[in-house]
Amino acid sequence: MSQDSEYSEGDLRNTGMSLKHDREWDYELDRIVEAVEERDATKVGLQFPEGLKRRGPRVADDIRELVPDDVTVMLSGQPCYGACDLDTFLMKRTDVFVHFGHSPMKNTDKVIYVPLFSNVDVFPIMEESLDELADPEDDPHVGLVTTAQHMNRFEEMKSWLDERGYEVHTRRGDDRLTHEGQVLGCNYASADIDADQVLYVGGGKFHPLGLAMEHPDKNVVIADPVNNVVTVADTEKFLKQRYASVHKAMDAEKWGVIFCTKIGQGRWEQAQEILDDNENAYLITMDEVTPDRLRNFDMDAFVNTGCPRITTDDGPQFHKPMLTPGEYEIAVGNKPLDELSFDTFHGTW
């Protein structure tokens, strides 16, 4: 795979939001300026995902041109990899708060969500992906999923497959997802469709890997227009890594139970259950879950009730085994080894 070598495996920045291709975006300045006028705003907050943060100053410039002089435009410097990384501090302290590039996890008047769609042409790589999909004469049923940034072409993708003889199955997932066919790193409910194969169109391999873990009975074909490569999701290496972590954690005495304080990531009941069940478990609260922050805690293993992508994709970077709540149950012997599954989130907040 022609992965960007600057980003190591397990790096969440490697999500297709990095600017490998020149793109043009519509920042929906009209909507923002209108909100400033309507609310007599003096403070405007802008939040961009990591890969697009460098666009922030240009967007701020454009907004400053269009609004009164007394309006202060603020850029969020908090890490942002998804819709649950909402900068609630900035949101609460600005009159108009704009979150770019992710679709709402929950509709709220407090946030203006501006999607930033990729303008990469997805069809050449979809053409190549046909080699990995079953011939429509043998099996015409195919599921189609993509990420927020390619959502604007979703209907075209469906038609494109339809024209080639496929019966395309799509659905909107659960409340956590805005669009039909959309997947998140923590939610693949949109792939709960009646087909043995699913085509994922999008950058990176972490989303389709989660998808394949969540739907182990389906063949997951990855058409990646960002890295221009077609692959089939292979969960074997991923499973080996997870089993290795679980095995290492089986000897753990002291457990750190991480409760993530980010909006949309708090699973209090799950954390509380573990604490109630294990007197050597200690609740640790934090927003960003990073190796640095955990290094000073004298624990033998961690279980993360927050973002499963941190646990699995960044897992090897932590100094002690880092498990999902389901993996914890296996490690402490409450569940058999073969119940290892992917950790997903289904609610909003």
Added chain:
Amino acid sequence: MSQDSEYSEGDLRNTGMSLKHDREWDYELDRIVEAVEERDATKVGLQFPEGLKRRGPRVADDIRELVPDDVTVMLSGQPCYGACDLDTFLMKRTDVFVHFGHSPMKNTDKVIYVPLFSNVDVFPIMEESLDELADPEDDPHVGLVTTAQHMNRFEEMKSWLDERGYEVHTRRGDDRLTHEGQVLGCNYASADIDADQVLYVGGGKFHPLGLAMEHPDKNVVIADPVNNVVTVADTEKFLKQRYASVHKAMDAEKWGVIFCTKIGQGRWEQAQEILDDNENAYLITMDEVTPDRLRNFDMDAFVNTGCPRITTDDGPQFHKPMLTPGEYEIAVGNKPLDELSFDTFHGTW
């Protein structure tokens, strides 16, 4: 200097809170348990500085033994290097919130502050420091300052110097400081005393360096009982680094103005002034100011209105020049080069 080699220069963990010597602490469990009873608390939050985080689980165990079963004890996993790193999320969501190891920056009923005093014997190293202080027959006047963790021995230190013929000058600084003779990394008002020499008793060299920068007319002798070494604060290397950063930033077009959202670090007027004065300045808000978080912003230089220790001690780790507000004024030509001074904080919040 026998610095702990694990910590690089500029590492804020190198503050004497790292456990080089065995120490015993009084966690004031009685006060905590009493507050739990009084408030019928079901949630108790504990926050420790980085170097003491590994003590957290043991303290949590002890508290759990002493309170009803339905009380959940939570450990803050947020980075903590000072009193302004208060975990306000945890504070707001727990009935009893305890901050260990730092003295209050502002008195509030919401927080139980538990000092954790060092039990390192300071007098052997003070004995050695006499070589660097003027003979009391020549100049008996000496200022005495220390950090929160040695505060319990402050009166003894004064007597000790007094017995050796010195006239010891001490004062409580401003509102930001709790104790007479106490210094913070961002505040040296307690050294505003009528003496040409100041003895700093404490770990690390960053505090006394700030002290020497803030009081350039005074000889600052460092008696470091943690690393067991006596030195005289030398601002030359520090100044060279700062001037190098200022010079590099002189060519900057695009400036990132950092507004730190941590309690006690927000200097809104200073940020606003820079924005008003410079149309190529962009306001960036964040809690932790780290090299990683700034890397994705396409700026030529940064000015940090938050913690001056991040700016100066961690400065070289940022990919672009990082200046204090005063240094910014020099870099853009509003002030002459020789006005470079140390950035300090004087209010509470």
